[in-house]
Amino acid sequence: MDQEHIPGDGEGAGRRRFLAIATGAATAAGLGAVAGCAGGTPDGAGGTTAGKGPTPGATAAKGGPAGFDVKAENAKPGHADWHVTKAGPARAIEGFADKVSVLPGESFGLHVSTTAPRFTVSAYRMGWYGGARARLVWRSEALPGVRQPEHTVDAATRMVRTRWPRTTTVDTKDWPEGCYLLRLDAQGGEGQRFVPVTVRSAAGTGRTVVVNAVATWQAYNRWGGYGSYDGPTGGYATRSLAVTFDRPYEYDDGAGLFLVYEAPLLALAERLGIPLAYATTTDVAREKRLLEGAAAVLSLGHDEYWSPEQRAHFTAARDAGTNIAILGANCCFRRIRLEPSDLGPDRTVVCYKSAYDQDPGFKRGQPATVDFRSAPGADPESSLLGVIYDGYPVDAPYVVTHPDHWLFEGTGVKAGDRFAHLVGVEYDKVNTGFPTPRPIEILAHSPVVCEGRPSHQDTAYYTIPSGAGVFATGTMRWVEALDASGDGRGGSRHGLDAKAGALTTRVTENLLRTFAAGPAGRTHPAQDNVKAVYGG
DSSP states (O other): OOOTTSOOSSOHHHHHHHHHHHHTSSOSTTTOOOOOSSSOOTTOOOSOOOOOOSOTTOOOBTTBOOSOOHHHHHTSOOOGGGSOOOOOSTTSEEEEESOSEEOTTOEEEEEEEESSSEEEEEEEEESOGGGTOEEEEEEOOOEEOOOOOOOEEOTTTOOEEOOOOOOEEEEOTTOOSEEEEEEEEEGGGSOEEEEEEEEOOSOOBTSEEEEEOHHHHHHTOOTTSOOSSOOTTOOGGGSOSEEESSSOOOGGGGTTTHHHHTHHHHHHHHHHTOOEEEEEHHHHHHOGGGGTTBSEEEEOSOOOEEOHHHHHHHHHHHHTTOEEEEOSSSTTOEEOEEEEETTEEEEEEEOOGGGGGGOHHHHTTOOOOSBTTSSSSOOOTHHHHSSEEEEEEEEEEEEBSOTTSGGGTTTOOOTTOEEEEEEEEEEEEOOTTSOOOSSEEEEEEEEEEETTEEEEEEEEEEEOTTSOEEEEOOBTTHHHHTTOOTTSTTOGGGGOOHHHHHHHHHHHHHHHHHHHTSOHHHHSOOOOOHHHHHOO
16 A cells, blocks of 8 residues: 555645645745655634525425425525625634534524624625525624634643634524525724534435535634644644634635635535535534435535544445535545534544544544544545545646546547646545445546656546445545636636636536436446556
């Protein structure tokens, strides 16, 4: 089992900088080398309201799943003014929700710090809405602002703590289920920030479950100077061993990783009218029933940090016939443990990585919070995904090798067609040196050179006896590419162009429609081609 190419975690600053590169928040210029491909072993009141739909998670009827009507929701007028346009200075206004997700009608607390005397909260449900991408469902009256106390850092884990008192309580009565961004607006336009929250579905029966990768959002969050990769010095040794949802998100004006890695897919699925259910990774870890009877479950663009419970529930769903789509790369890589915070259960993400033997939980007999493929308790992610993480950073063309596959229907592609910049910044491949379900089909086999090491990126699809189909894009840029347009010369979205946008959109449409119809392996069984692609 050759693992010499797998990145270690000695490059905390590199991983943080990698995120900036991956999200387009910064360019590689001046950031220094981003290590990863070579060397090491894995370690690694007032306002608008929306009408409430039928009971979420109702039993699927013969004509299709009952419950929330995605088409009807997206037929309502959208509000294109949802963006943050006046971020203001640092710390002008920021906040977090004390629940990652709620059921429709439940309430949650907002913890807000601002230098302004007053502020408002606007709740936008994210979707398609004729291209507006959001609909305003509620707006608060003006609320008194307060500058909250400075954060502290836990001496043992270097976890940032805020302990901010609750500013206000938000009631989600009449909010449709879905993915939300709350926008905080400081009085007079002195600042704006987002707070993400999911109004989750009660069940996923008969539906395609969209899973927000909130544990990964939090691992990459460096609000307060610390994240899961490094601390203020930029060194791996000063990283947080645990991170908490009890703090704002630093990236994308408080939206975390949602806007780059998830929102484009959500918009496409809602435009198509796919029957959807909504959940977060912490919900799936806590409640196995969320995926029971689901037609499909979607892991989006960057979903790296998984608990053993989440993985077990994904696997059980697959083995019962639920399709799985991995629309990113580096998925299910880090094994985590969810613990409570001062504000509630499952609000602390524990991941000691190479220091797992110092973890009090491990000493109590709980699984080591190392990479899934690493000892102790090695369980490579390929047994679920079909592909396995191979490295970063890369920027390479995506090369089609199986143009007749049903997923490429309507794209017009031919063998050897190339799509510039679509492979990056992390990638996966089929590697039968790790546990790999068979039969598995490789649809794209793209040459890459990662820090001098030649390799390949693979897009793959496999099926199992339950009828489930599992698809993995093998590249982190897939969801981002859904919004790509123009000639790519402007530098946005890593140079992805309209050609890449058209390809990923059509393939994803084919995927979503087929996976929503039920076990894809019954109608589209995989035909193994690993030997034909790799030889030997």
